[in-house]
Amino acid sequence: MKTQTFRNLALILVISFIIIFSAGCVSEDQSADGNESDVSDSGYRTVVDSRGVEVEIPEDIERVVTVSDGLVEGVMYSLGVEDTLVGLGSACIGKDWTYSYPTDDGTYVNGSGGCNVMQVLYPEIKELPLAMQSGAAMNYETLSSLDPDVVIIRLGSCSIQEKDSETAQKTIETIESLGIPLVVLYSPDCYSDPSLSQISDEIEIIGDIFGKKEQAAEIAEYLESQVKLIEERTSDIAEDDKPSVLMFGLSATHRAQGGAGVVQGLGTTESYMIEDVVNAKNAYQVDAGSFQLVNTEQVLALDPDVIVLCTAWGYHPPGELYNATYYSALRELTAVKNGRVMSLPWTPCNCAKRLEYPIDVMVIAKAAYPELFEDIELEEWLIDFYMNVYGVDQATAEELLYAQWMEWCIEE
Structure with missing residues (x-):
């Protein structure tokens, strides 16, 4: 009798264990409504980076170090994971900037108050330590002390500009030897045939890192839609009707060397924007790459229809070319006489395009074809752009406009 009772108790315990175990399985592998959990058995996910390398990274990412001038950080903000940043690879993100010119x-x-947009979006970023910056090698002691779950490096940024350089290869090899998951992104300038769509590829890889593929794809799609709007309006421009556009950097560094400034040659992302997207002509028809030094005589000989001022060792508003004493010789330019000078937004460490690249394209388009884009008020378009990309309110969007020194378009 005692034996039978013991067997009955044992059977009850076994059945109870099965029920409890089954319930546990549902809570671990399946939610109560039957949907699968995002957590894998291994706790890792595989991401394919721009190199085509498969990188295993933790599912739960809490600590991220970036080497980027704002693209990676901006996407992280848009995805809502900016608070995982623990270290940076660009000093430009945390700096405040001014400009000045004599009349x-x-x-x-x-001018004052210029800064990387991340300072407006996430002020805490100014307090983050630097593991790397332009002109200096990676500080591996600092990197290790930050104990990152993943490091994201964007080649083409000012800290590591050349994809195949010794600095790039050594940095990648050393980080990987430390056993830290490393995701490498290629900016458009890493390709022989740069295209803005390559930025979408970067955005989607970042989304993959944080398990936010769909959200990242939506950001990329929105950016591409703004460019497509411009392409559609300018697609039928006849060759003879295309204005010449000079992407001109009023660099004080190069003025000190006897030049008037720097220009963007063929094969650059800026030239791609002018010729392939806006469907105008790059006034500097030389396949010489970025930031080519030119003197006053060369600029006067080019005599472009339109001038767009870019970030070049500082910010340069339209008024600098119109009114600065040291550019009095350039006041004879057709673009200056006709008032067809515009400025791109302030982008400190302007080595590779970021989330704001559609602003650059829109400024070029409005400068080249004012009649075609007469219906677009740049100030209103900018506010909408910031709100859509970063999910901010109008007040914050206006702060971003001023941080990028685009208030000249309000006075337009």
Whole structure:
């Protein structure tokens, strides 16, 4: 009798264990409504980076170090994971900037408050330590002390500009030897045939890292839609009707060397924007790459229809070319006489395009074809752009406009 009772108790315990175990399985592998959980058995996911390398990274990412001038960080903000940042690879993100130029009447025009958009979006970023910066090698002691779950490096950024350089290869090899998961992104300038769609590829890889593929794809799609709008409006422009556009950097560094500034040659992302997207002509028809030094005589000989001022060792508003004493010789340019000078937004460490690249394209388009884009008020378009890309309110969008020194378009 005692034996039978013991067997009955044992059977009850076994059945109870099965029920409890089954319930546990549902809570671990399946949600109560039957949907699969995002957590894998291994706790890792595989991401394929721009090199085509499969990188195993933790499912739960809490600590990220980036080497980027704002693209990676901006995407992270848009995805809502900016608080995982623990270290940076660009000093430009945390700096505050000013500009100043003299005018003929002896006064100066001064500007202040310029900064990387991430300072407006995520002020805490200014306090993050630097593991790397332009002109200096990676500090591996700092990197290790930050104990990152993943490092994201964007080649083409100012800290590592050349994809195949010794700096790039050594940095990649050393980080991987430390056993830290490393995802490498290629900016458009890493390709022999740069295209803005390559930025979408980067955005989607970042989304993959954080398990937010769909959200990242939506961001990329929105950016591409703004470019497509411009392409559609300018697609039928006849060759003889295309204005010449000079992408001009009023670099004080190069003025000190006897030049008037720097220009963007063929084969650059800027030239791609001018010729392939906006369907105008790059006034500098030389396959010489980025930031080519030109003197006053060369600029006067080019005499472009339109001038677009880019970030070049500082910010340069339209007024600098119109009114600065040291550019009095360039006031004879057709673009200056006709008032067809515009400026791209302030992008400190302007080595590779970021999430704001559609702003660059829109400025070029409005400068080249004012009649075709007369219906687009740049100030309103900018506010909408910031709100859509970063999910911010109008007040924050206006702060972003001023941080990028685009208030000149309000005075337009």
